[in-house]
Amino acid sequence: MLAEIITIGDEILIGQIVDSNSAFIGKELNKIGIDVYQITSIQDDKQHILTALEEAKNRVDIVLITGGLGPTKDDITKHTLCEFFGDTLIQNDDVLLHIETLFAKYINTPVTDINRMQALVPTTATVLMNNFGTAPGMWLEKDDTVFVSMPGVPFEMKNLMKDEVLPRFQEKFNRPFIIHKTVLTYGMGESAIAKKIEQWEDELPSFIKLAYLPNLGRVRLRLSARGTDEKLLKDTIEERITDLHILIGDIIVGYEEDESIEALIGKLLASRGQFLAVAESCTGGKIAQSITTRSGASSFFKGAAVTYATQSKTDILGVHEDLIKKFTVTSAEVAEAMALGVKTRFNSDYSIATTGNAGPSKGDGDVEVGTVFIAIATPNRVFSEKFVFSNLRERTIGKAVNKSFELLLNELN
Amino acid sequence: MLAEIITIGDEILIGQIVDSNSAFIGKELNKIGIDVYQITSIQDDKQHILTALEEAKNRVDIVLITGGLGPTKDDITKHTLCEFFGDTLIQNDDVLLHIETLFAKYINTPVTDINRMQALVPTTATVLMNNFGTAPGMWLEKDDTVFVSMPGVPFEMKNLMKDEVLPRFQEKFNRPFIIHKTVLTYGMGESAIAKKIEQWEDELPSFIKLAYLPNLGRVRLRLSARGTDEKLLKDTIEERITDLHILIGDIIVGYEEDESIEALIGKLLASRGQFLAVAESCTGGKIAQSITTRSGASSFFKGAAVTYATQSKTDILGVHEDLIKKFTVTSAEVAEAMALGVKTRFNSDYSIATTGNAGPSKGDGDVEVGTVFIAIATPNRVFSEKFVFSNLRERTIGKAVNKSFELLLNELN
Numbered sequence: 001m002l003a004e005i006i007t008i009g010d011e012i013l014i015g016q017i018v019d020s021n022s023a024f025i026g027k028e029l030n031k032i033g034i035d036v037y038q039i040t041s042i043q044d045d046k047q048h049i050l051t052a053l054e055e056a057k058n059r060v061d062i063v064l065i066t067g068g069l070g071p072t073k074d075d076i077t078k079h080t081l082c083e084f085f086g087d088t089l090i091q092n093d094d095v096l097l098h099i100e101t102l103f104a105k106y107i108n109t110p111v112t113d114i115n116r117m118q119a120l121v122p123t124t125a126t127v128l129m130n131n132f133g134t135a136p137g138m139w140l141e142k143d144d145t146v147f148v149s150m151p152g153v154p155f156e157m158k159n160l161m162k163d164e165v166l167p168r169f170q171e172k173f174n175r176p177f178i179i180h181k182t183v184l185t186y187g188m189g190e191s192a193i194a195k196k197i198e199q200w201e202d203e204l205p206s207f208i209k210l211a212y213l214p215n216l217g218r219v220r221l222r223l224s225a226r227g228t229d230e231k232l233l234k235d236t237i238e239e240r241i242t243d244l245h246i247l248i249g250d251i252i253v254g255y256e257e258d259e260s261i262e263a264l265i266g267k268l269l270a271s272r273g274q275f276l277a278v279a280e281s282c283t284g285g286k287i288a289q290s291i292t293t294r295s296g297a298s299s300f301f302k303g304a305a306v307t308y309a310t311q312s313k314t315d316i317l318g319v320h321e322d323l324i325k326k327f328t329v330t331s332a333e334v335a336e337a338m339a340l341g342v343k344t345r346f347n348s349d350y351s352i353a354t355t356g357n358a359g360p361s362k363g364d365g366d367v368e369v370g371t372v373f374i375a376i377a378t379p380n381r382v383f384s385e386k387f388v389f390s391n392l393r394e395r396t397i398g399k400a401v402n403k404s405f406e407l408l409l410n411e412l413n
Numbered sequence: 414m415l416a417e418i419i420t421i422g423d424e425i426l427i428g429q430i431v432d433s434n435s436a437f438i439g440k441e442l443n444k445i446g447i448d449v450y451q452i453t454s455i456q457d458d459k460q461h462i463l464t465a466l467e468e469a470k471n472r473v474d475i476v477l478i479t480g481g482l483g484p485t486k487d488d489i490t491k492h493t494l495c496e497f498f499g500d501t502l503i504q505n506d507d508v509l510l511h512i513e514t515l516f517a518k519y520i521n522t523p524v525t526d527i528n529r530m531q532a533l534v535p536t537t538a539t540v541l542m543n544n545f546g547t548a549p550g551m552w553l554e555k556d557d558t559v560f561v562s563m564p565g566v567p568f569e570m571k572n573l574m575k576d577e578v579l580p581r582f583q584e585k586f587n588r589p590f591i592i593h594k595t596v597l598t599y600g601m602g603e604s605a606i607a608k609k610i611e612q613w614e615d616e617l618p619s620f621i622k623l624a625y626l627p628n629l630g631r632v633r634l635r636l637s638a639r640g641t642d643e644k645l646l647k648d649t650i651e652e653r654i655t656d657l658h659i660l661i662g663d664i665i666v667g668y669e670e671d672e673s674i675e676a677l678i679g680k681l682l683a684s685r686g687q688f689l690a691v692a693e694s695c696t697g698g699k700i701a702q703s704i705t706t707r708s709g710a711s712s713f714f715k716g717a718a719v720t721y722a723t724q725s726k727t728d729i730l731g732v733h734e735d736l737i738k739k740f741t742v743t744s745a746e747v748a749e750a751m752a753l754g755v756k757t758r759f760n761s762d763y764s765i766a767t768t769g770n771a772g773p774s775k776g777d778g779d780v781e782v783g784t785v786f787i788a789i790a791t792p793n794r795v796f797s798e799k800f801v802f803s804n805l806r807e808r809t810i811g812k813a814v815n816k817s818f819e820l821l822l823n824e825l826n
Contacts, residue, residue: 011626013449014593015440016635018433022454027428036426037461041435041452048451071604072625114604134604153627155808180427191484191527191547212485213424214566222429278719284705285698288719292697295773295806303725306691306701306717308710312759316718316729346725360708393708395568 001173002037002060003029006052008068008077009152012041021066021157028161033175033226034062044068049080057145062169067152069135071114078120081149085140087122095119095127095136102134128164132156137164146172177230181237182213182256183221185248186406190214193221197247205236218402220256253409261405262290268412269300269350274379276408277346278304279317279338279353281329282372286401287352302346307338313355317341330355330367332384335375339384343377350411351377352404356387358396372400376407414586415450415473416442419465421481421490422565425454434479434570441574446588446639447475457481462493470558475582480565482548484527491533494562498553500535505549508532508540512547541577545569550577559585590643594650595626595669596634598661599819603627606634610660618649631815633669666822674818675703681825682713682763689821690759691717692730692751694742695769695785699814715759720751726768730754743768743780745797748788752797756790763824764790765817769800771809785813789820 005022012019019041026036037060042048049068056063068077082088096119103111118134121127128137128148133156138149148165150157185193190212194201201210207227213220223240225233245252254264269276278287288304291297305316310329313319319337327333338353356372369391375384387403389396418435425432432454439449450473455461462481469476481490495501509532516524531547534540541550541561546569551562561578563570598606603625607614614623620640626633636653638646658665667677682689691700701717704710718729723742726732732750740746751766769785782804788797800816802809 010622010624011635012436013439013452014443014637015436015438015449016595016626017628018431018436019452020431023425023428023431025428026426030427036428037456039426039432039452039454043450070625070627071602072607109602109605112604112608114607155803155805182429189484189522191525192522194485194527195525209423211423212483213429214483215430222424224427275722280698280701284710285693285701285717285719286705288693288698288721289702292699292719292721293807293810295771297697298721301721303721303729304698304717304719305729306698306705306719308701308705308714308716309688309759312716315758315760316716345728346722347728358708390568392568394706397706 001034001062001175003034003062003064004037004056004060005039006056006063006065007039007041007152008049008065009041009044012067013043021152021154024154024158025064025066025161028166029169030178030180032166032170033178034169034173044076046076046080046083049077050084053084053147057143061145061173063145063147064165065147065149066157069118069149069151070153071112071118071134077149078122081138081140081147082122085122085124085142087124089120090123091119092121092127092136093119094129095121098129098136099134128160130156130160131163132159139165139168176226176228177233179225179230179233179237181223181241183223183241183244184253184256184261185219185221185251186253186402188219188248188251190219193219193248193251197244200240200243200247204240207233208236208240218406253406253413261402261409263294265405265409265412266291266294266297266300268409270296274349275300275302275347277302277342277348277351279342279351280304280306281308281313281338281354282356282358283354283397283400283404284308286397287354287404290401290405302348305342305345313338317345328367330357330371330373332373332375332386335373335384336377336382339375339377339382349379350408352408353377353384354400354404356396356400358393358400359391360393370396372396372403374400374404374407376404376411378411414447414475414588416447416475416477417450417469417473418452419469419476419478420452420454420565421462421478422454422457425480426456434565434567437567437571438477438479438574441579442582443591443593445579445583446591447582447586457489459489459493459496462490463497466497466560470556474558474586476558476560477578478560478562479570482531482562482564483566484531484547490562491535494551494553494560495535498535498537498555500537502533503536504532505534505540506532507542508534508549511542511549515547541573543569543573544576545572552578552581589639589641590646592638592643592646592650594636594654596636596654596657596665597667597669597674598632598634598664599666599815601632601661601664603632606632606661606664610657613653613656613660617653620646621649621653631819666819666826673703674815674822676707678818678822678825679704679707679710679713681822683709687762688713688715688760690715690755690761690764692755692764692766693717693719694721694726694751694767695771696767696810696813696817697721699810700765700767700817703814703818715761718755718758726751726754730758741780743770743784743786745786745788745799748786748797749790749795752788752790752795762792763821765821766790766797767813767817769809769813771806771813772804773806783809785809785816787813787817787820789817789824791824
């Protein structure tokens with residue numbers, strides 16, 4: 001069972017937006033055993049859409065189209081769909097009623113003709129009601145290939161997928177089981193790991209695939225098993241991971257079944273009734289933001305002080321001015337004082353503190369661009385480490401955030 | 414001059430990573446007048462790669478390939494490139510020396526055979542030296558189409574693009590000028606705007622295209638002009654935007670030439686020597702993180718207090734316990750007290766404060782999921798507004814961040 005995702009719209013091609021929709025769709029299809037064979041992003045152009053639809057029809061069983069719908073975009077896409085399916089547009093009364101209801105409830109302007117035209121759909125389309133927007137989803141079929149067209153607004157697409165599309169796929173198609181397990185490692189490079197586990201990798205059964213996913217100082221190893229016997233797949237993956245532990249157990253920090261290191265930390269802290277607070281300078285709030293992106297953070301996270309200005313380190317965290325003068329603001333001593341300060345002031349059990357120079361130019365602390373001190377305070381002690389990450393700002397911030405979580409997880413394990 | 418981006422790797426297709434590389438490449442190519450006609454993401458599979466290369470060759474002048482390189486991935490991609498170009502692999506001594514130098518300088522493990530094999534390249538390839546990693550970029554040509562292969566690690570690819578690829582494109586190809594100008598609006602929906610500017614839109618010259626880019630309560634209008642006469646393009650865009658102001662000047666907050674509302678705020682504050690501080694509850698650090706992602710934030714940003722726990726609002730920001738008891742933690746009164754507290758404690762001129770319930774379930778404050786109070790303190794006053802954004806966590810946080818910046822920008826304008 002193969003799928004292709006077609007995204008329509010110039011905004012992806014000119015790089016104005018990043019295509020996060022396809023990643024979401026890929027992940028969700030994968031969970032129910034449907035493989036994405038290809039993702040194709042094309043221009044909002046009639047001939048290009050027709051060609052892409054035809055090519056996809058010959059490659060795959062399912063085509064998911066996102067984008068090209070919406071009050072100001074409907075025109076080309078829906079007429080092109082009609083041409084491809086040899087169909088015409090007709091008004092769908094349920095959609096029209098839904099549009100009018102949405103406007104009455106949430107929008108304080110009258111319904112325009114442009115909005116009403118969103119109720120036009122091809123006569124052979126099954127309408128998939130979009131509860132979060134005015135552009136309906138559409139399900140069409142041609143020569144045994146299913147085509148699903150959805151608006152490109154991410155939360156509208158996501159809800160259509162969950163409520164309408166995925167349940168229909170599950171009902172209509174026989175699918176194999178696909179099981180992923182991702183091993184989180186740190187502290188060793190991709191090729192060094194590859195060398196250490198070479199024989200283990202060669203001996204994996206053919207139904208298990210291994211992928212190396214390096215990112216900002218972490219390598220994740222993803223095992224994917226596919227087949228009809230779910231228990232066999234699960235058991236084999238567990239077996240092989242046990243063997244993997246013998247080889248590189250020292251660099252494995254945990255597993256990810258849709259989980260991040262932040263989530264692992266949260267689980268450990270919450271289960272012990274302990275709390276974390278964070279003091280951020282060069283990471284500028286990214287640690288706090290990474291923690292609070294997921295719901296449930298209040299069960300283990302007290303908060304953070306983003307002390308970007310030097311004076312704020314004193315005013316908010318109580319770091320002594322003399323200490324800053326003596327050691328400079330980017331130092332192990334200041335990082336540790338920040339960690340202790342934020343732990344006391346937020347009344348937490350653990351804390352993380354970062355201070356450094358993410359660049360692009362040297363700060364008043366005189367340290368090299370990319371230098372970051374990370375301090376961790378636990379109920380018993382405080383310590384810090386110095387890192388020189390990169391001369392690229394974004395990369396230094398990203399690596400500092402990841403490394404902070406690793407250092408903390410080490411203390412919790 | 415048309416380009417296609419081919420990304421190789423299962424991790425994009427199964428949604429484990431979002432393809433941000435293509436957005437970067439699209440943006441950079443667009444700046445120098447090269448159009449991305451299509452983005453194609455394919456599996457790490459020999460036949461699939463061969464088909465995609467052949468199809469792309471027939472569609473475009475330039476093919477940019479990312480991914481499929483790296484110590485554990487080289488094998489399939491490089492051999493497939495050789496098959497496609499009728500070539501064989503040969504060791505490149507410069508690359509080998511570079512790999513050995515990188516290992517000696519940054520990596521504390523010996524160079525392995527897997528690493529050494531990264532120095533193998535097709536004999537007809539021009540090597541593009543990757544200063545930030547071990548996998549080299551490669552430039553190949555076939556039947557008047559240029560193929561550039563780069564590793565998928567974002568910062569390695571970005572530097573290869575800037576240092577090696579873009580300069581070569583600029584030298585090799587004649588390109589038209591492409592000028593974009595994006596108008597930032599708020600407070601009006603896509604279709605309402607479309608109706609208001611319908612006639613203006615119809616009268617745009619054929620060399621100017623208009624795109625509507627709606628996102629979390631903001632609609633951006635992107636004008637793109639293309640042609641050989643740069644001055645004509647710029648003048649015409651300015652002219653049409655002047656006309657646009659007459660129609661919807663009340664909802665235009667600024668312009669974006671690669672700029673965000675955060676950058677606009679930063680510019681205004683820095684030019685006046687004024688500073689901002691932020692108190693975040695439900696937005697969890699995302700406002701601070703949005704501000705500090707760009708360099709130069711220290712010229713206008715003092716810092717932030719992420720007071721996630723109720724007690725922290727009292728301990729860190731000095732919000733009175735009685736006030737919280739009387740009005741609940743999610744209230745206009747508490748938001749305003751947070752804004753005043755953070756302004757005083759961080760010694761800033763302006764401040765933003767957020768408190769709300771992003772969901773997914775009702776907090777102890779008893780307000781509906783999606784309710785957020787945003788307070789703004791200026792040198793002269795403090796005020797707040799109540800919003801009910803969404804029952805989706807991510808969306809509520811995103812909208813609260815955007816709305817906070819809008820409210821602040823209004824005060825600065």
